[in-house]
Amino acid sequence: MNPDDQRLEFDQSLRMMRDRLVPKLPANIKRKVLPEIEKLEDLLVDTRPPKFAIVGRRGAGKSTLINAIFQDQVADVGSVTAETERASWHTYTDKTNETIMEVLDTRGFGEGASDRFQMSEERTWEEALANKYPDAILFLIKAKEVDSRIQEDIGQLKALQQQIKEKHDYVPPIVGIVTQVDELDPIYDHTPPFGDSKQRAIQQATAHLEKLLAKQFNDIAGVLPVCAYLAFENGRIVYDRRWNIHRLIDFLLEQLPNNTWMEWARITKAKSIQVKIAETIGKSASAISLGVGAQPIPLADLPVITSIQLSMVASIAYISGRKLNRKTLVEFLGAVGANVGTAFAFRQLSRSLSKLVFPVAGHAVSGTLAATATWGLCKAAILYFIERQPAEEAKKMYEKNAEHPLD
Ligand SMILES: Nc1nc2c(ncn2[C@@H]2O[C@H](COP(=O)(O)OP(=O)(O)O)[C@@H](O)[C@H]2O)c(=O)[nH]1
Ligand SMILES: [Mg+2]
Known part of the structure; x- marks a missing residue:
């Protein structure tokens, strides 16, 4: 400092x-x-910046959400090369090189991997969680995929929370995030604020994820729908389709420990x-x-x-x-x-x-x-x-x- x-x-x-x-x-x-x-x-x-585990399949919109929260191009969108071999912590920094957030990337989350593959994924968590753990777990799923087979993903989510509990005696709250709601029907209504039938579709997708999570957990912090899309040119925002991001930021504040509040408000x-x-x-x-x-x-x-x-x-x-x-x-x-x-x-x-x-x-x-x-x-x-x-x-x-x- x-x-x-x-x-x-x-x-x-x-x-x-x-x-x-x-x-x-x-x-x-x-x-x-x-x-x-x-x-x-x-x-x-x-005081310190928050730590999250952000989990979701490739393309769910993890990097996009990070940028939407900070209104800045801090994460590579659409990049698959950044995919690591094992679960690892990534430190995001602002333009002055100050840490704004730490994120635990979990690889291969529920991507239809074999049991053997999943075993090794869970073992890599062990290393990543040895002396650091997330304040909260964000579970991201595309709005159009909430009714695809995600039981496996939710099972892994549970395993992650369990490992953190065992190692650190801390139960990180889980926040479900329904992403890319602009892609839901009706497609012509793709720009916020959304009309009635779009709102209904969003509500349906959110309720569906809530139901699925409730089957596995008895205390989900909440499920929120978002649109996180932002386009940058030369580091500047040239198109902004964000919706409900502000509510998410406010909701996450409630889930975070008090000593991260100052940083969360600032960043x-x-x-x-x-x-x-x-x-x-x-x-x-x-x-x-x-x-x-x-x-x-x-x-x-x-x-x-x-x-x-x-x-x-x-x-x-x-x-x-x-x-x-x-x-x-x-x-x-x-x-x-x-x-x-x-x-x-x-x-x-x-x-x-x-x-x-x-x-x-x-x-x-x-x-x-x-x-x-x-x-x-x-x-x-x-x-x-x-x-x-x-x-x-x-x-x-x-x-x-x-x-x-x-x-
Ligand atoms: N229409 C729309 N596209 C999105 C949204 N969020 C992400 N995307 C797109 O989805 C793709 C994958 O996003 P990315 O953040 O890289 O996903 P990640 O693999 O989970 O990190 C990119 O082409 C993004 O532009 C959204 O809210 N709406
Ligand atoms: Mg990404």
């Missing part, structure tokens, strides 16, 4: 909260603040998910401010509280995909009214901000004041970094929210 990454500060400020502030709080406040600190720790400590570039995570962070940060701000805190501790707010803003900037550095942060803080110069160090910055969010220096600050300021900052950061609104709008948003106490 970039050493300039302010998100690192979050680990620090959370630890400071835990070690320095929490012990000073009365039991009733501690009971409210600690779970919020823990929520933030779940989201923000040891999928899905605004509504970015806002959702940002608000989750903002709510916890505000609840902490409320509890801690209600206490008579010596002035020396104020920067500690403030650093939670700064880290919140930095996290929101990170989620938005903006390059995260002091300049961005200072720009934003300046925009909402924090009087800081670009040369300020992070700690000094904390102090400047503490004047903004804790105007009553020297004695007990109002918990409500601290909480609304934190929430106002959160909403302003969402508007500025995620919605990409001008600084002036962010300032208005901050002022509007900071004036109205949280309910």
Whole structure:
């Protein structure tokens, strides 16, 4: 991770909260603040990109789906040469070479292979699963093939889940994905949003896969239909036929462990998910401010509280995909009214901000004041970094929210 990454500060400020502030709080406040600190720790400590096993026959649309999720040409579509001899992990990276996702490729999944062949396939999983396992398994099948013979595929799916359970004591959720729904009848209706009879056909295919999976598993996370088709030219999208991808991204978030949420929101570039995570962070940060701000805190501790707010803003900037550095942060803080110069160090910055969010220096600050300021900052950061609104709008948003106490 970039050493300039302010998100690192979050680990620090959370630890400071835990070690320095929490012990000073009365039991009733501690009971409210600690779970919020823990929520933030779940989201923000040891963050990493998600890991999936994506299984499905050749041509099911595995590579296409990966590109559709990232709106980027990260996987080779239609390529058969990339097919490996054994199940193996593939790391997908973005343009800056950052890992965005790890995928376990399983070869020969249900392709009518002989029993002997399947045995060896399952043995290659063993190696791949020795010290790494997927957070979730995506099972892809073409919409037009849901009623072909896929019992074998589902049997292998079960074996894969079983192996992961035995080795890692973790049961990865299975998400069924009905792909290439644009190919269903009526063919003339091939461009989203689809009409009624197309919707019915999609619903039928989805229900069919649900039924087949329910025979083998008693807890399928869900089955979603998608169209993932995107055409690129010179790395740019020139045709977009995606449908329901956004819902899939949102659904997968629910299946993933919390420490992958930040990365998932960032790398999928899905605004509504970015806002959702940002608000989750903002709510916890505000609840902490409320509890801690209600206490008579010596002035020396104020920067500690403030650093939670700064880290919140930095996290929101990170989620938005903006390059995260002091300049961005200072720009934003300046925009909402924090009087800081670009040369300020992070700690000094904390102090400047503490004047903004804790105007009553020297004695007990109002918990409500601290909480609304934190929430106002959160909403302003969402508007500025995620919605990409001008600084002036962010300032208005901050002022509007900071004036109205949280309910
Ligand atoms: N019409 C249509 N074609 C698709 C869709 N998804 C994938 N394809 C096409 O199906 C073929 C196989 O896709 P690919 O992603 O390489 O499948 P993989 O072998 O499972 O990785 C390619 O020609 C894709 O362009 C889709 O949603 N709609
Ligand atoms: Mg492929």
